[in-house]
Amino acid sequence: MTHCHDVIGIGFGPANLALAIALEEEEAGLDMLFLESSSAGTPWQGTMMLPGSDIQNHPVRDLVSLRDPRSRYSFINFLFENGRLLDHLNLPLEFPLRKEYAQYIAWAAGHFAEYVEYDSRVTAVEVEQRDGEGPVYRVTTSDGQHRYARTLVVGTGRSPYIPAPFDGTDDARVCHLTRFLPTITALESGGTRSPREIAVVGGSQSAVELTLYLSRRFPESHISVWSRSYSLRQKDTSPFSEEGYFPQFTEYYYGASREAKRTLDAYMRPTNYSAADGDVLRELYTLMYEQRLDGDERVRLLGHRRITDVRPGPDGVELAAVETVTGARDTRSADLVVLATGFRDLGPGPHQDRFPPVLDTLADRFAYDSEGYLRVSAEYLTEAAGTGTPPLFMNGLCESSHGIGDAGSFSLLSLRAKTISDHLRKLKV
Incomplete structure (x- = not known):
């Protein structure tokens, strides 16, 4: 047997x-x-x-x-x-x-x-x-x-979480963060030109890290960070909030009702999701500020954006979006789209x-x-x-x-x- x-x-x-x-x-x-x-x-x-x-x-x-x-x-x-x-x-x-x-x-x-x-x-x-x-x-x-x-x-x-409308897209120029470096390597080894326009989708730690990395690797490129919230947010690193990572909190959470769990999730979410550490946020903000001083704004933050459509084409990946407060709509093209959208x-x-x-x-x-x-x-x-x-x-x-x-x-x-x-x-x- x-x-x-x-x-x-x-x-x-x-x-x-x-x-x-x-x-x-x-x-x-x-x-x-x-x-x-x-x-x-x-x-x-x-x-x-x-x-x-x-x-x-x-x-x-x-x-x-x-x-x-x-x-x-x-x-x-x-x-x-x-x-x-x-x-x-x-x-x-x-x-x-x-x-x-x-x-x-x-x-x-x-x-x-x-x-x-x-x-x-x-x-x-x-x-x-x-x-x-x-x-x-x-x-x-x-x-x-x-x-x-x-x-x-x-x-x-x-x-990996691939949000709509990207979940219906099968294009090598669109990658989740779990395929980031292999995608960059394939892009460069394929003999194609460096990406002139890059879109980073998300407001997480990974989104900020990737933006900083891309700005150094492709210094001539324009990088747009697309965020559903108004701007990028710093993680809640208060020692009081960090007690959510204690076994006592796990026991407390486990015994809570589903409704109570949702309340606890909302409180704890900024400690880990859709937020970044202060050091990388400061580095990114300083980079963007200095670019504005130089009159060469290559990294931009597009807040309150919901991407409604993705259209891959021969000259790039076209992203259609709506500004969720004003309702304004715009369309931009990217040679590379990186999804820092989590799991x-x-x-x-x-x-x-x-x-x-x-x-x-x-x-x-x-x-x-x-x-x-x-x-x-x-x-x-x-x-x-x-x-x-x-x-x-x-x-x-x-x-x-x-x-x-x-x-x-x-x-x-x-x-x-x-x-x-x-x-x-x-x-x-």
Whole structure:
């Protein structure tokens, strides 16, 4: 009979890497396997590895330290083992550089290579009845191979959010931020001229970082930042608001009604969404001001704009928009359009995924609340709609049930890993 693992993790980004570490350090004794679609050595957030960009969270909120500050897999120990601890501590930066944190993640992942199959894109997940085993998951990958597991942990990250009208556009000159650097490389290697007109859509940290990067890489280009709000906004980094990234808030949020959750979401949203850190906002504002002094305004902010139509053509991508306060309409052309529009959360809304896309065939096996949200326990275990469905955990996908601390950041990564690890061990027993 084909081997059946205790647990298969789909995805081996930071969320499932933190889980693998927790399972090892807490001696769970589980037969685990992780399936990762990217190649070994692919850097974390490699498509956004912009020079000078940082991770926007405290380095001690790493893969392990909140769970066990003595772990050998901490960011501090990574620096120590690589002879960079004093150099790093001497850096005049609030947060670590993104490229150094990517090296940290690769270093930690390298210790678990025996548990990971890279270049393994999951194409189907089904439930199969096995003699003597009961129901198990059959996971099929793009090479046609089947792997079996008694439990799944889904840590794929969220799907890119491509808003209308871009969701109906298939043009190489329009890219989501998750394809940013490969798109730039392809554009330059294709022998085409540098883009003269660039549109960056969104008002997030990524939108500001991308605008600054593009202004340096293509200094002769004109860059327009299209924002739905009046202007760009600074993140709420008050220590009071930041307590939304404490486990106490996660517990509080989890127990709230859906209506109360919406109120909490509205309060916490500026800490992470449609806002940017003060350092990059100041840099961008200074750049725009200096360009106006020089009479050469190449970076412009177009606020209160809702893009209503996209028309790719031989001479560029035409964007039609309405100014939402005055109702004025205008049309502009761009040689490159970058969507800094974020990601989809789990939920029933038009901007959400009912279920992680990799598991769409299983969606009807699980229970939903009266508003259509997936029912997930405090331990990140999905609630089955009936009998015969093996356990399935969501790792890093549960903002709609657990709040802002589950928004894809490192903030509570190690504590969530411990919660899932503890529950997996109970299932084993």
